[in-house]
Amino acid sequence: MxxxxxxxxxxxxxxxxxxxxxxxxxxxxxxxxxYIPSHVNFTLQxxxxxxxxxxxxxxxxxxxxxxxxxxxxxxxxxxxxYFDSATSFAMxxxxxxxxxxxxxxxxxxxxxxxxxxxxxKMVKGMGGAMDLVAGVKKVVVIMEHxxxxxxxxxxxxxxxxxxxxxxxxxxxxxxxxFDVGPSGLSLIExxxxxxxxxxxxxxxxxxxxxxx
Amino acid sequence: MNKVFKDADTALKGLLFNGMTVMSxxxxxxxxxxxxxxxxxxxxxxxxxxxxxxxxxDDFGSGILxxxxxxxxxxxxxxxxxxxxxxxxLSGELEVEFNPQGTLAExxxxxxxxxxxxxxKTGVGTVIADGKETKEFDGSTYIMETALRADLAIVKAWKxxxxxxxxxxxxxxxxxxxxxxxxxxxxxxxxxxxxxxxxDSNDIHTPGIFVQRIFQGDHFxxxxxxxxxxxxxxxxxxx
Numbered sequence: 001m002x003x004x005x006x007x008x009x010x011x012x013x014x015x016x017x018x019x020x021x022x023x024x025x026x027x028x029x030x031x032x033x034x035y036i037p038s039h040v041n042f043t044l045q046x047x048x049x050x051x052x053x054x055x056x057x058x059x060x061x062x063x064x065x066x067x068x069x070x071x072x073x074x075x076x077x078x079x080x081x082y083f084d085s086a087t088s089f090a091m092x093x094x095x096x097x098x099x100x101x102x103x104x105x106x107x108x109x110x111x112x113x114x115x116x117x118x119x120x121k122m123v124k125g126m127g128g129a130m131d132l133v134a135g136v137k138k139v140v141v142i143m144e145h146x147x148x149x150x151x152x153x154x155x156x157x158x159x160x161x162x163x164x165x166x167x168x169x170x171x172x173x174x175x176x177x178f179d180v181g182p183s184g185l186s187l188i189e190x191x192x193x194x195x196x197x198x199x200x201x202x203x204x205x206x207x208x209x210x211x212x
Numbered sequence: 213m214n215k216v217f218k219d220a221d222t223a224l225k226g227l228l229f230n231g232m233t234v235m236s237x238x239x240x241x242x243x244x245x246x247x248x249x250x251x252x253x254x255x256x257x258x259x260x261x262x263x264x265x266x267x268x269x270d271d272f273g274s275g276i277l278x279x280x281x282x283x284x285x286x287x288x289x290x291x292x293x294x295x296x297x298x299x300x301x302l303s304g305e306l307e308v309e310f311n312p313q314g315t316l317a318e319x320x321x322x323x324x325x326x327x328x329x330x331x332x333k334t335g336v337g338t339v340i341a342d343g344k345e346t347k348e349f350d351g352s353t354y355i356m357e358t359a360l361r362a363d364l365a366i367v368k369a370w371k372x373x374x375x376x377x378x379x380x381x382x383x384x385x386x387x388x389x390x391x392x393x394x395x396x397x398x399x400x401x402x403x404x405x406x407x408x409x410x411x412d413s414n415d416i417h418t419p420g421i422f423v424q425r426i427f428q429g430d431h432f433x434x435x436x437x438x439x440x441x442x443x444x445x446x447x448x449x450x451x
Contacts, residue, residue, distance in 0.1 A: 047313065
């Protein structure tokens with residue numbers, strides 16, 4: 001059985017260390033916050049200018065001056081702080097953020113990531129993605145193992161325009177978990193009931209198997 | 213010298229010309245100078261190079277200037293949520309320069325700080341690096357990014373005094389402080405304009421030296437792009 005989105009989020013949550021400052025991408029990565037064990041203290045950074053992002057507000061608490069990077073209304077926590085965009089990206093580019101979790105269209109065996117544009121389709125811009133992958137200490141990708149048309153997303157070389165080169169550390173898909181090392185990819189965990197051959201058939205990049 | 217004006221029209225008077233470069237604060241629709249944007253639309257000034265993180269929605273924020281085709285070129289990091297943009301971009305009518313968000317913020321900060329260029333790791337090995345000078349520092353490659361300045365910066369703050377000292381509120385701060393520094397002329401709209409001495413000097417985010425003109429907006433609409441709540445976490449409008 002493949003892992004569900006919830007399983008993938010739970011697995012990604014295990015990458016958080018106690019006391020970590022974390023930036024979660026828009027979409028599924030945002031959901032990871034719901035699965036972090038209660039004994040792990042962490043602080044969420046929102047690149048539009050906030051540390052200590054709180055949960056969604058009640059209707060009465062909604063404040064148009066308080067949004068996250070996905071432009072959704074949120075709340076503050078007792079230890080929250082606000083700052084300008086240059087300071088926010090000083091945190092990101094200056095290596096002060098411990099972990100970023102984001103989605104991807106393709107990841108290469110060298111840790112290159114493509115997640116901001118598809119040529120010929122509408123380009124919306126990279127937002128903070130290029131800064132995050134270049135500056136954050138550990139970059140974790142959560143993505144479907146294959147594209148909708150079945151094409152491999154874990155590839156030898158990305159064919160789509162890159163967001164960053166040699167920046168990804170961990171890739172979590174519904175089939176397993178991959179570590180990106182200097183010599184390439186290693187499969188370190190497999191979803192229950194999935195075998196290595198199936199993963200090989202659905203993966204373009206070569207990988208070592210180091211499942212303990 | 214008096215910095216206080218009565219509204220956006222009078223504050224922008226004499227500052228606008230076709231082909232000018234304008235920086236506009238805000239992230240999405242949060243913390244945007246909505247009065248100044250409307251006044252720019254009404255002025256009819258054309259051929260604007262518009263530097264802002266986003267481009268608003270179809271009918272609010274910078275989006276209203278796309279509607280009237282007053283923007284010739286956008287310098288931005290992310291422009292989803294806008295159909296008008298999409299149409300003009302795909303038809304080639306609108307020129308767009310995408311910047312990584314941190315690079316955009318730093319280019320503006322540098323512009324206001326007398327730093328003509330800087331090196332960053334962001335974008336190395338991507339299309340962003342095309343045609344840019346690279347340099348090695350401690351074994352890593354960096355690309356050179358140049359500073360941004362503007363003929364006019366329009367900025368939104370929460371409170372300001374008559375000397376132009378500003379305080380922003382929550383995440384409505386975003387790009388506003390750097391843009392205030394990088395405008396040759398900076399025009400600020402505030403929700404509350406107070407007398408000198410009423411703001412605690414310890415709390416000032418933007419010192420008045422960066423502000424040439426200031427006015428109190430008469431009505432801030434403060435639209436919300438995605439109203440997410442505990443009961444409606446997806447933010448989709450309930451039927």
